[in-house]
Amino acid sequence: MSGEMSKRVTAGLALAAAVVLVRPAAAAEWAAVSEGTLSPHYASCVVEAGGVDAAMLACVTDEFERQGVRLDAAMDAALASFGPEAMAARAALEQAEIAWINYRARTCAFASALAAPGTRGVVAQFECMVELTAERAAWLLANVVDRNAAAP
DSSP, X not given: OOHHHHHHHHHHHHHHHHHHHHOTTHHHHHHHTTTTTSOHHHHHHHHHHXXXXXXXXXXXXXXXXXXXXXXXXXXXXXXXXXOGGGHHHHHHHHHHHHHHHHHHHHHHHHHHHHHOSTHHHHHHHHHHHHHHHHHHHHHHIIIXXXXXXXXX
16 A cells, blocks of 8 residues: 555544544434535445444545545536626626635634644544535536526
8 A cells, every 4th residue: 555545544444433423323424414515325335334443444435535536526617607797797707715714724724723633623624624515616607607697
């Protein structure tokens, strides 16, 4: 196993163990969280993992990557939805996205600090990142892409 993969597995195992410690009913909560924004695969994966560290790690890692791809696609679609006459709006969206990334980082660091030191904090931070990323992608699609598509 490569050094980077080993670090990822170690961090993920700690995260997975903390999920079980922080949230005894994690499977049910994860299945219900952010209705419609997290993937169905994620909900079923967490339930099927049954608290097994390696399986939980795979679920969490996959969903974070999935939501990152979803956010990138939503941002690309949002930027592409502006016509050439809307360069100021496009620039404003780019600046808003930079501010949002900072907001997400600070908000999730705060969630980590509130949870507890160590792995509980890591879980809280990771959950926050996944949820906010999913919510941001949904917001971009609903409030920018769909709105621009409906505009005359």
